[in-house]
Amino acid sequence: MSEVSSTQEFQYSSPRHQAETAISGMWLFLATEMLFFGPLFLAWIYSRHWNQQGFDAGARQTEVIVGTVNTVVLVTSSLIYSMGVTFIEGGGTRRLIQCCIGAWLLGLMFLLLKFGIEWRHDFERRLFPGSDFAIDGPLRDGARLFFVFYFLGTAVHGLHMLVGLILVGWIILRARRNEFSSSYYTPVIAVGLYWSFVDMVWIILYPLIYLVGRGA
Amino acid sequence: MSTIASATTKTSNSYLTDGTTIRSWLLTTDHKRIALLYLGSITLFFFVGGIAAALIRFNLIAPQGMIGSAETYNRLFTMHGVVMVWFFLIPAVPVTLGNFLVPLMLGARDLAFPKLNLISWYLYILAGVAALYSLIAGGVDTGWTFYTPLATAYSKGHVVATVVAIFIAGFSSIATGLNFIISIHSLRAPGMTWYKMPVFLWSLYATSVILVLATPVLAMTLVLLAFERIFHIGVFDPTVGGDPLLFQHLFWFYSHPAVYVMILPGFGVISEIVPAFSNKRLFGYKFVVWSSISIAVIGFLVWGHHMFVAGASLYSALVFSILSFMVAVPSAIKVFNWIGTMHGGSVRFDAPMLYALGFIGLFTIGGLTGLFVAALAADVHLTQTYFVVAHFHYVMVGGMVSAFFAGLHFWWPKITGRLYPEIWGRVGAVIIFFGFNLTFFPQFLLGYLGMPRRYHSYPPEFQVLNVLSSAGATILAVGYLLPLAYMTWSLFYGKRASDNPWSATGLEWRTESPPPTENFEVTPAVTAPPYDYPLRDVEQRHV
Numbered sequence: 105m106s107e108v109s110s111t112q113e114f115q116y117s118s119p120r121h122q123a124e125t126a127i128s129g130m131w132l133f134l135a136t137e138m139l140f141f142g143p144l145f146l147a148w149i150y151s152r153h154w155n156q157q158g159f160d161a162g163a164r165q166t167e168v169i170v171g172t173v174n175t176v177v178l179v180t181s182s183l184i185y186s187m188g189v190t191f192i193e194g195g196g197t198r199r200l201i202q203c204c205i206g207a208w209l210l211g212l213m214f215l216l217l218k219f220g221i222e223w224r225h226d227f228e229r230r231l232f233p234g235s236d237f238a239i240d241g242p243l244r245d246g247a248r249l250f251f252v253f254y255f256l257g258t259a260v261h262g263l264h265m266l267v268g269l270i271l272v273g274w275i276i277l278r279a280r281r282n283e284f285s286s287s288y289y290t291p292v293i294a295v296g297l298y299w300s301f302v303d304m305v306w307i308i309l310y311p312l313i314y315l316v317g318r319g320a
Numbered sequence: 321m322s323t324i325a326s327a328t329t330k331t332s333n334s335y336l337t338d339g340t341t342i343r344s345w346l347l348t349t350d351h352k353r354i355a356l357l358y359l360g361s362i363t364l365f366f367f368v369g370g371i372a373a374a375l376i377r378f379n380l381i382a383p384q385g386m387i388g389s390a391e392t393y394n395r396l397f398t399m400h401g402v403v404m405v406w407f408f409l410i411p412a413v414p415v416t417l418g419n420f421l422v423p424l425m426l427g428a429r430d431l432a433f434p435k436l437n438l439i440s441w442y443l444y445i446l447a448g449v450a451a452l453y454s455l456i457a458g459g460v461d462t463g464w465t466f467y468t469p470l471a472t473a474y475s476k477g478h479v480v481a482t483v484v485a486i487f488i489a490g491f492s493s494i495a496t497g498l499n500f501i502i503s504i505h506s507l508r509a510p511g512m513t514w515y516k517m518p519v520f521l522w523s524l525y526a527t528s529v530i531l532v533l534a535t536p537v538l539a540m541t542l543v544l545l546a547f548e549r550i551f552h553i554g555v556f557d558p559t560v561g562g563d564p565l566l567f568q569h570l571f572w573f574y575s576h577p578a579v580y581v582m583i584l585p586g587f588g589v590i591s592e593i594v595p596a597f598s599n600k601r602l603f604g605y606k607f608v609v610w611s612s613i614s615i616a617v618i619g620f621l622v623w624g625h626h627m628f629v630a631g632a633s634l635y636s637a638l639v640f641s642i643l644s645f646m647v648a649v650p651s652a653i654k655v656f657n658w659i660g661t662m663h664g665g666s667v668r669f670d671a672p673m674l675y676a677l678g679f680i681g682l683f684t685i686g687g688l689t690g691l692f693v694a695a696l697a698a699d700v701h702l703t704q705t706y707f708v709v710a711h712f713h714y715v716m717v718g719g720m721v722s723a724f725f726a727g728l729h730f731w732w733p734k735i736t737g738r739l740y741p742e743i744w745g746r747v748g749a750v751i752i753f754f755g756f757n758l759t760f761f762p763q764f765l766l767g768y769l770g771m772p773r774r775y776h777s778y779p780p781e782f783q784v785l786n787v788l789s790s791a792g793a794t795i796l797a798v799g800y801l802l803p804l805a806y807m808t809w810s811l812f813y814g815k816r817a818s819d820n821p822w823s824a825t826g827l828e829w830r831t832e833s834p835p836p837t838e839n840f841e842v843t844p845a846v847t848a849p850p851y852d853y854p855l856r857d858v859e860q861r862h863v
Contacts, residue, residue: 114838115429115507125432125506132498132532140536143570147544147555155561233553245560252554256547 123290130294134301137264141305144260148253148312158246160317161239165231165247166254170222171314174214175306181210182303185272189296195286197279204276207299211269219262226251257309264302271295334737335837349434350837355420356735357441362416363804365407365448368455370800372400377759377793383780390776394461395477397774401464402482403455406489407448409716410578413585414531415444415496417727418524420735422500424828424835425518427509427844432502440495443488450485454478463774465575468556468567472548479549483542490535490542493581497531500524509827511846515609518826518850519602522609523588526616530577530584534620538574541567568630572623580619582716583683584612586723587654590676593730594658596824597673598665600855604657611650618647628699637696644694651687655680665855670822671745675726678753682718686711689764704774707767710760718756725752725803732807733817737834740814744806752799758792825852 116122152159188203230238232255233248275295278284284292335352339345345353375396379386385393419437423430431437454460460477462470471479504525508517545567548554556567587608595602602608624632624640632640658680667673689711693699702708725748732740762785767773771782778786820829825848831840 113430113434115423115432115434121506125502128505129433129498129502132501136494136498136532136536138536139533140540143537143540143573144544147566147570150566151555151562154563158561234551248553249555249561252547252551256543260543 126290130297155246158243159250160320161243162247162250163317168314175310177210177214181207182300192289201279208272268299268302334834338837351419351431358415369403372396377790380786381790385777393776395459409582412724427827428507429838431499440492443492447485447489454481468564483546487542490539493531494535497528500528519591520588523584523612526612527584530581534574534577541570572626576623577619586720589723589727593672593676594661595851597668598662599853600665602851603660608657611653614650672726672730674749675722679722686714705767706763706771709773710763713760733821734833738810738814739817740810748802755795755799762789
């Protein structure tokens with residue numbers, strides 16, 4: 105639905121009609137995304153309820169500094185992107201491009217920190233919940249279950265980030281071709297909604313991974 | 321888009337002849353052509369699933385089983401379930417009739433997102449290829465429900481490939497549902513208020529809400545399942561502190577609403593046909609409309625009735641039982657309103673109406689037996705027996721497949737510009753009705769007597785009823801092959817159809833048969849109420 109061409113498609117009565125339809129389509133898509141992540145969070149909290157100490161033992165092994173830095177990076181990225189939306193509302197294509205590049209680079213930084221550094225450390229410390237899982241003793245099962253959620257949750261979120269980077273990159277290319285103006289910037293908003301949604305998911309993942317049970 | 325935009329200038333071109341290359345079909349964004357692409361694809365899967373069903377019935381002719389091993393039998397009924405549920409029943413009416421009719425009924429030129437519509441078809445095909453791969457590679461033996469830990473730890477079949485297929489098919493459904501919801505909100509013709517929309521659109525709206533809100537839950541559930549299967553550790557594994565019942569909760573949170581995805585569009589079809597062939601306004605329009613919406617809403621709250629014997633607490637079982645009973649209220653409203661529509665009408669018994677009448681009867685039996693299994697005490701006896709199998713086949717096959725055929729016959733002249741042979745249409749409808757009852761009514765008796773489902777063999781005293789059921793299945797097979805034959809024939813030799821061969825109301829009948837690519841030369845304006853047929857009920861004459 106983000107592929108709305110800059111000219112009006114023939115089933116719409118006006119460009120405004122088309123823009124409103126595209127944006128509402130994006131919102132509905134994000135609703136489906138919420139229900140996609142919902143069961144993951146539900147299962148996570150439910151499983152933690154039955155294996156609290158194991159989950160806490162797992163959570164203490166996570167790298168809270170990388171996670172916190174990443175949270176700041178991602179929220180900042182969304183903030184910058186939103187500034188870009190404000191600029192294009194006034195017709196500032198050059199500013200939009202700058203903001204998008206900033207947002208894109210921060211998104212890339214998140215992925216590098218997450219998968220280049222954090223995941224690598226996790227694997228080195230044998231935290232992948234396979235057969236040679238590092239944590240032993242009575243808390244082993246719960247901790248393994250925690251890391252099932254950890255790896256699945258971050259992987260699915262990371263895939264969404266990757267899609268987001270492609271979309272933001274696509275906005276940059278189109279903006280460089282001067283396709284957006286103060287009268288037409290629907291795709292910029294649509295991608296912005298998605299980019300912020302990916303943030304929201306992380307905002308829920310962050311405490312689930314790094315904070316809950318850490319002090320226990 | 322530019323190709324379609326230029327097509328608007330040559331108005332008289334039917335969508336069927338507007339571009340004749342294969343490329344013009346495979347890259348089309350025209351909702352009508354995508355509907356036909358879908359029609360071909362789901363017909364293929366209907367027969368794939370049908371062959372599996374035929375083999376199941378063949379096996380059950382003899383108590384010790386006619387074919388192979390229990391393992392083979394398990395793979396057959398799993399493939400039958402997977403293919404029929406995700407590759408036929410769930411998409412059936414929405415992606416074919418829905419795709420074709422939603423813009424036409426709205427007075428629009430296409431769906432809101434035509435490219436997304438095409439993508440949904442490709443996703444469906446991709447999913448279908450994955451499903452066929454797992455079928456050819458040897459299939460899967462878990463049943464269509466993939467219960468854990470069977471599916472994660474013990475099954476020897478191709479669970480992951482099948483799960484991937486369903487996962488992708490889910491996104492195809494989501495794309496279609498999203499497109500319909502946004503189109504109905506955004507693309508109604510001038511004057512087409514919500515209460516002037518045909519019930520078909522309302523029921524597809526309700527269907528789409530379920531598709532959009534329930535399918536993603538299944539998607540994540542399948543991800544969790546696949547992870548556990550691949551890495552041998554996961555959230556449904558009780559040996560590491562997981563919970564296999566959590567899978568059932570998540571699965572049925574999707575799959576019970578999905579049951580209503582398989583019937584709500586059928587309600588919509590019947591609500592169009594009954595007034596048209598009674599020449600009378602639909603009785604209680606608003607009640608029919610809101611009963612669709614309430615089924616969609618209540619449908620999200622009843623999943624626990626699949627788990628009455630899975631260790632649910634009595635309290636939660638009672639709540640789920642009561643909520644399940646509540647579904648009967650809107651369903652009954654619909655049945656009574658269709659009968660009320662026919663009452664005092666001038667009823668014609670053409671093939672679509674025969675299918676529709678079959679639907680009403682069979683759905684009523686299917687719905688009422690649903691109350692048996694919603695009742696806690698009765699369910700303890702009936703669960704996992706052929707009674708359940710018969711119950712949902714009465715709804716899914718007797719109901720939905722009949723509705724699909726009813727709609728296909730009803731709109732066939734609009735879709736193809738040709739008339740199907742009426743006499744054969746009626747013969748087909750009657751054969752399907754009798755074949756269906758002979759196949760599935762004995763299964764109620766079998767289930768009541770205690771024959772469990774999903775077994776390769778059975779005690780000899782059940783043989784007579786099983787043979788009756790299998791005999792019915794052969795009649796049913798003839799009934800399904802018949803429309804395939806005469807409808808294909810009519811594509812080439814059928815009589816040309818007029819724009820409105822049934823004298824029906826609705827915007828789709830106000831354009832040509834087959835419609836031009838852009839649907840309407842001038843965007844139609846709507847002033848009349850829906851189902852503005854000459855006959856109406858007493859109280860309707862006064863308003």
